[in-house]
Amino acid sequence: MKPHFFDLNYGVTRGDFMEILHVAAECFPVAKAGGLGDVVGALPKYQNRLGVIAKVVIPMYRTSFLYQEEWELVHEGGQYLQEQFFKYSIIREKSNKLGFDLYLVDINGLLDREKVYGYSDDTERFIAFQLAVCDWIFHWQHLPTIVHCHDHHCGLIPFFLTQTNQFRSRLQGIPTVFTVHNAQYQGAFDWSKHTLLPPYDSWKWNLLDWHGQINPLAAAVKSAWRVTTVSYSYLDELTVHAGGLEKLFEYEKGKCVGILNGIDTEIWDPSCDPYLLFHYNKATMAEGKRKNKEEVCKEFGMDPSLPLFSFIGRLVGEKAADLLPVAIQDALLHNPGRANYIVLGSGQKEIEYQLQELRNIAGGFYNCSIGYQEALSHSLYAASDFLLMPSRVEPCGLNQLYALRFGTMPLVRRVGGLIDTVIDIGDTGGYGICFNEASVWDITYSIRRAINLYYENPEKYKGHCAQMMELDFSWDKAAANYLNLYTQLK
Ligand code: ADP
Ligand code: GLC
Numbered sequence: 001m002k003p004h005f006f007d008l009n010y011g012v013t014r015g016d017f018m019e020i021l022h023v024a025a026e027c028f029p030v031a032k033a034g035g036l037g038d039v040v041g042a043l044p045k046y047q048n049r050l051g052v053i054a055k056v057v058i059p060m061y062r063t064s065f066l067y068q069e070e071w072e073l074v075h076e077g078g079q080y081l082q083e084q085f086f087k088y089s090i091i092r093e094k095s096n097k098l099g100f101d102l103y104l105v106d107i108n109g110l111l112d113r114e115k116v117y118g119y120s121d122d123t124e125r126f127i128a129f130q131l132a133v134c135d136w137i138f139h140w141q142h143l144p145t146i147v148h149c150h151d152h153h154c155g156l157i158p159f160f161l162t163q164t165n166q167f168r169s170r171l172q173g174i175p176t177v178f179t180v181h182n183a184q185y186q187g188a189f190d191w192s193k194h195t196l197l198p199p200y201d202s203w204k205w206n207l208l209d210w211h212g213q214i215n216p217l218a219a220a221v222k223s224a225w226r227v228t229t230v231s232y233s234y235l236d237e238l239t240v241h242a243g244g245l246e247k248l249f250e251y252e253k254g255k256c257v258g259i260l261n262g263i264d265t266e267i268w269d270p271s272c273d274p275y276l277l278f279h280y281n282k283a284t285m286a287e288g289k290r291k292n293k294e295e296v297c298k299e300f301g302m303d304p305s306l307p308l309f310s311f312i313g314r315l316v317g318e319k320a321a322d323l324l325p326v327a328i329q330d331a332l333l334h335n336p337g338r339a340n341y342i343v344l345g346s347g348q349k350e351i352e353y354q355l356q357e358l359r360n361i362a363g364g365f366y367n368c369s370i371g372y373q374e375a376l377s378h379s380l381y382a383a384s385d386f387l388l389m390p391s392r393v394e395p396c397g398l399n400q401l402y403a404l405r406f407g408t409m410p411l412v413r414r415v416g417g418l419i420d421t422v423i424d425i426g427d428t429g430g431y432g433i434c435f436n437e438a439s440v441w442d443i444t445y446s447i448r449r450a451i452n453l454y455y456e457n458p459e460k461y462k463g464h465c466a467q468m469m470e471l472d473f474s475w476d477k478a479a480a481n482y483l484n485l486y487t488q489l490k
Contacts, residue, residue, distance in 0.1 A: 017052070017053060017145075018052040018053065018145045018146070018483075018486065018487075018490065019052070019053040019054075019055070019142075019144045019145045019146075020044070020047065020052060020053070020054045020055070020144065020145060020146045020147075020148055020486065021055050021056075021057060021137070021144040021146070021147050021148065022040055022043070022044055022054065022055065022056045022057070022148045022149075022150065023056075023057050023058075023130075023133055023147060023148070023149045023150065023154040023157060024036065024040040024056065024057075024058055024149075024150040024151070024153070024154060025058060025059065025116055025117070025126065025129075025150075025151065025153040025154070026040055026058065026116055027040040027041045027056050027058045027102065028040070028041030028042070028267075029041060029065055029098075030058065030061075030063060030065040030066070030102065030104075031058060031059075031061050031063050031065070031116050032116075032374075033116045033117060033372075034314060035181065035261075035396065035397070035398040036150060036151060036181050036182075038263070038264070038398055039150070039181070039230070039261055039398075040056055040058070040150060041056075041098065041264070042262070042263070042264035042267070042475055043262075043475060043478070043479060043482070044056050044099070044100040045098065045099030045100055045264070045475075046262070046264075046474075046475035046476060046478075046479035047100075047479045047482065047483065048099060048100055049099075049479075050479055050480060050483055052483065052486075053101075054100050055100055055101040055102070055103065055144075056098075056100055056101070056102050056103065057090070057102075057103040057104070057105060057133055057136075058102075058103075058104060058105070059104065059105050059107075059111040059116075059125070059126075059129050060091065060104035060105055060106040060107075060111055060112055061111065061112065061113060061114065061115070061116060062112050062113060062114050063114070066104070069093050069094070069095065069097075070093070070094040070095065071091040071092065071093060071094060071104070072091065072092050072094055073089055073090075073091055074090050074091065074092045074103070075089065075090040075136050075139060076088070076089045076090075077089075077132065077135050077136065077139065079128070079131040079132060079135055079198075080198075081124060081127065081128050081131070081196055082195050082196055086107055086108075086110065086128060087107075087108070088105055088106060088107045088128075088132040088135075088136075089105075089106045090103050090104070090105055090106075090132075090136050091103065091104050091106060092104075105129055105132045105133060105136075107125075107128050107129070107132060110124065110125045110128050110129075111125055111128070111129060122187075123187070123189045123193060123196070124196060126153040126154075126187065126216075127156065127196050127197065129153070129154075130153075130154060130156050130157050130160060131160070131198065133154075133157065134157060134160045134161060134166075134167050134171065135166075135167075137171060137174075138166075138167055138170055138171060143170075143171070143173075143174055144174060145174075145175070145486065145490055146174070146175050146176070146177060146486045146489065146490075147161065147174050147175075147176050147177075148176075148177045148178075148179070148482075149176060149177070149178045149179070149220065149224070150178075150179050150181060151179070151180070151181045151182065151185065151217075152185055152186050152187035152216040152217040152220065153187065153216075154178075154220075155178065155187065155216030155217050155218075155219055155220030156197070156208075156216050156219055156220070157176065157220075158176040158178060158219070158220055158223035158224040158225070159200075159207055159208065159219045159220075159222075159223040160197075160198065161174060161176060162223060163200045163201065163204050163207065163223070164197075164198045164199065164200045165198070165199050165200065166198045166199070167198075175225045175226075175486070175489035175490070176223070176224045176225050176226075177224060177225065177226045177227075177228060177482075177485065177486070177489070178220040178221065178224035178226070178227050178228070179227075179228045179229070179230065180217070180221075180227060180228070180229050180230070180234075180238070180395070181230055181395055181396075182318075182393070182395050183217060183238055183242045183243050183245055183249075183395070184243045184318060184393055185217070185243075186210075186215050186216065186217035186218065186243060186244075186245070187215070187216040187217060188210070188213040188214065188215040188216070188217075189213060189214050190213060190214070191209075191212070191213065191214060193214070194208075194214060197214075207219055207222050207223055210244070210245065210248065211244060215245075217245065218245055218248055221245070221248055221249065221252050221256075222248070222252070224255075225255070225489055226255050226256075226257065226485060226488075226489060227252065227255055227256045227257075228256070228257050228258070228259050228482075228485070229256065229257075229258045229259075229395065230258075230259070230260070230261045230395045230396035230417060231258055231260050231261070231395060231396045231416055231417030231419075231420045231421075232258035232260060232420050233258075233415075233416055233417065233419040233420050234258065234394075234395040234396065234416040234417055235253075235256055235257070235258035236258075237415070237416060238256075239253065241393070257485065259478055259481045259482060259485070260396065260417065260420055260421070260477075260478060261396040261398065261401075261417065261478060262401075262473055262474050262475030262476070262477065262478040262479070263398060263401045263402060263405065263473050263474060263475065264474075264475060265405065265474040265475075268378075268381075268401075268402050268405050268406075269405070270288065270382055270405070270406050270407070273378055273382070275374070275375045275378035275379060276292060276378060276379065276382050277291070277292065277295050277379075278291040278292050278295075278382075280292075280382075280407075281469075282407075282466055282469045282470065285407045285462075285465060285466065285469065286462065288382070289382060289383065289385075289406075289407060289408075290304075292379060292382040292383040293308055293383040293384075293385075295379070295383065296308070296342070296379055296380065296383035297340070297383075300340075300342055300367040301364060301367065302340045302342075302364060302365065302367065303340065303364070306337075306338065306339050306340050306365075307338075307339045307340070307385040307386065307450070307451065307454045307455075308339070308340045308341075308342065308383060308384045308385050308386070309331075309339055309340070309341045309342075309384065309385070309386045309387075309388055309411075309447065309450070310341075310342045310343070310344065310380045310381075310383075310384040310386070310387055310388065310408075311324060311341075311342075311343045311344070311345065311387070311388040311389075312343075312344045312345065312377050312380055312381070312387070312399055313344075313345050313389075313399060314345060314346070314347045315345040315346060315347030315348055315351040315352055315355070315370075316347045316348055316351075317348075317392060318391065318392055318393045318394075319345075319347075319389075319390075319391050319392070319394075320390040320391055320392050320413070320438040320443075321345065321347060321348075321351050322348070322351055323390060323438065323439070323440050323443060324343060324351070324355065324388075324390075324443075325351070325354040325355055325357075325358050326440050327390075327440045327443040327444055327447075328341050328343075328358060328362075328366055329358060329361070329362075330440060330444045331443075331444050331447045331448075332362055332363075332365055332366065334444065334448065335447070335448065335451050337365070338451050338455070339365070339447070339451055340365050340366070340367075341362075341365065341366040341367075342366070342367055342368065342369070342380060342384070343355050343366075343367075343368040343369070344368070344369045344373060344376055344377060344380055345368075345370070346370055346371050346372055352370045355368045355370065356368060356370060381399075381402050381403055381405075381406040381408055382406050382408075384403070384408045385408065385409065385450075385454060386408065386409050386410075386411055386433075386447075386450050386454075387399060387400065387403040387408050387409070387410045387411065388411050388443070388447075389410060389411065389412040389413065389418060390411075390412075390413050390435075390438050390442070390443050391412070391413055391415055391416070391418065391438065392413075392415070392438045393415065393416065394412075394413075394415050394416040394417055394418050395416050395417060396416065396417030396420075396421075397412075397416065397417045397418050397421070400412055400418060400421055400422055400432070401421060401473045403468075404421075404422075404431070404432075404468040404469070404471050404473065405468075405469065405471075405473070406469075407465040407466070407468055407469045408465075408468075409431070409432055409433065409450065409461070409464060409465065409468065410422050410432045410433070411432070411433040411434075411435070411443075411446045411447070411450060412432060412433070412434055412435075413434070413435055413436070413437070413438050413442070414434050414435065414436055415438075418434075421473065422434055425453070425464060430464075431464045431467050431468045431471070432464075432468075433446050433449055433450055434446075
């Protein structure tokens, strides 16, 4: 049993043991909007197993996890956001049930909302969160070995620790790692709001600036000791496609490293997943998947004898979800009565509308569920034969890794982490279907390849599914890679 913060002798200094504090906006199962939550909810657990102390701090939202668990108050403090003083408290989940110490920052009226993002004052909310985290660390009697920040919501922390009068005296020596999960989201805001930030040496303004705005993602890339991306190929892509930050990534590439995400194989395990009606493993895959498909098809009014294609994800341009209505319509036309299609997702209203309308002309071969449903997502990974991921941008992608684990063949565009994790069945050792363009043509062509394989070469198809279930994308390797990186900074 490892000690946690409160068991430790407060006199110890940094360096006696390795203690990592992950700071993020999401952490599964407390608060999840996408893959960031999955990563922050799993990586620290696997790191702890390697003999270090990894902890997580996120905002205290009003999610069901908050009300179901027991918490203890560990710190109270206050900060200024402009001239507005706010109080904050840090609470800790008592049972350590997630496999790491989880801390929540409560700021009355700012953070305690139902959703993670999407409010008009998100800039103020996340600056206040970051101030509270820095102030809390400032009051630790020992200091963490590493502060590991994830995405732009925590992107100002490396700057706050090193450049602000308030924090740098005690905290500037703490190495910071910043992980870019998605550079499309940068959290940029106007310089007129710069008074939200604590005082800093004014000549350091350029550490915050990108193209005339305060840009937390750019600030993190400039100020953090090391920057990581969630796959190798995404790191390469960022110098040519980074939502305007390409030159910055090119300039800073010496401190950037790609570390491929893993998955939590204990949560995503078809042999014991509590969300599944029928459990299965590699040996019982055919029967297990068939039974799960029968259940899902019953729910969606479909014929379970047909192959099932699913899409699970945010309905946004990044995921090429705008192409789905036409691509599915084309696939239905060109492969009549040969496959079913289900979409689970939420996002842009016009895409949601088109996907709902498509039901009217799909003759029972297509259906969709608009919304976020964790349970249904697990059932779909298990029930589907194929998973569609035509993403325009995919820094890593976890869906294809879950699909592989569940024996479901991914159809992916060759981009970002999808390049690093899926090999086409036409190539040596391949187990998925890959295509080059985020276009209706490439999606429908790949669907045709999948349907042909399924009907014309069922043994080969089943062989690939068994092969996929044997692949190891667990966090063990990635957790060790992060530790190597931390050790270089310690
Ligand atoms: P991103 O983080 O860009 O959305 P990822 O592939 O990394 O993409 O992770 C997406 C995560 O969110 C996966 O766990 C996926 O199952 C889940 N997910 C996405 N949309 C939904 C939804 N509508 N309902 C349930 N789970 C979803
Ligand atoms: C982001 C990316 C996704 C990645 C996830 C976890 O949301 O869009 O590709 O898998 O973060 O790192």
